[in-house]
């Protein structure tokens with residue numbers, strides 16, 4: 001108990017992150033310290049990342065073909081980074097390759113393009129009902145896509161995965177699934193999914209955008225049944241917002257076919273008659289790379305590793321449960337996830353009865369200095385389902401110019417968040433619940449300040 005209290009008063013991670021003490025204005029003209037509960041969207045940088053990027057800047061130079069001293073230093077850091085990334089997620093040193101990308105979205109677009117050229121008679125991709133658009137849309141124009149069902153609590157149905165793998169027999173090229181949902185925070189059992197997929201002759205891609213920043217990831221050894229074939233993630237969700245990400249997968253998958261983006265750096269030799277592509281991963285890294293982004297990614301991996309991903313997960317889980325239990329006492333709150341029945345990252349999707357999701361976000365921001373997110377979080381079908389709307393309902397809404405779109409409010413935690421920030425959040429939610437009419441009137445569309453109409 002004593003330990004708990006002491007721990008709650010001093011978050012060991014707080015001072016590692018930039019901007020935690022930023023003062024921002026409120027609607028009444030006073031200032032407060034900003035609270036950021038929108039970490040599932042993006043995270044502020046580690047101070048160590050800023051420092052590493054800054055100290056590298058005098059060394060910044062062209063990579064690969066430059067012979068200058070700085071070019072050699074830059075090239076070495078760029079290339080050595082791949083092994084650091086592999087070690088972080090336990091990818092295979094020999095068989096896997098790491099492609100540097102802009103973000104998870106670009107990683108998945110690259111993967112979809114590459115695999116669409118290697119169908120080998122398998123024309124089906126199984127995505128799921130809980131995916132972010134980044135892990136749904138890139139597959140749609142290239143494969144027959146079917147979606148693994150979620151149950152009444154929004155959890156992925158393993159039974160439906162198995163029955164769809166059976167239904168399509170040997171036609172499934174890939175099962176593509178999020179490691180953790182950006183809406184409910186549910187963590188999927190990617191190893192069980194991998195085992196099932198492999199047993200049915202399919203590969204697995206894990207969208208790690210919400211997984212890699214929050215818990216230890218292990219791609220497992222090549223050739224084992226629970227091996228993760230492909231993994232994507234973004235650095236900006238892991239305290240390194242400098243525009244980089246990664247796609248990891250077997251080198252052999254990247255050897256044949258055309259790259260998604262074509263141009264310089266991806267080529268070994270070009271004549272007007274023929275293109276000889278570079279070896280992977282360079283083939284999929286056309287143009288001059290975002291070296292500062294890679295330096296930031298490598299730096300954040302070093303910091304996260306030194307903190308211990310297990311510790312990070314434990315800390316964020318304690319924030320989650322603390323907030324969740326207190327939110328249960330606020331009148332009129334509906335939750336859209338159930339951390340008591342499914343392992344969850346630090347994400348709480350909710351609504352308050354009688355307060356539109358967009359107004360709630362605005363009220364939290366302008367009255368209390370608390371940043372959350374609202375809408376459908378780019379996981380539209382999942383949110384529509386969680387809220388009980390059909391695809392037809394959504395089409396009808398799109399057609400009706402008077403529609404006010406439904407949505408969800410999402411609070412999401414990072415390692416630097418404090419229990420005291422959650423206390424401030426809960427106190428303010430209670431204040432809104434008790435003075436609903438006042439706040440809704442003040443911030444409603446009738447005043448013309450916030451357009452809540454089409455915000456998803």
Ligand SMILES: Cc1ncc(COP(=O)(O)O)c(C=O)c1O
Pocket residue numbers: 040041103104105106132134135178180181182207209210234236
């Ligand atoms: C689960 C999930 N996948 C993919 C993405 C896309 O990531 P990015 O915008 O960094 O490409 C996000 C972003 O929120 C996400 O939450």
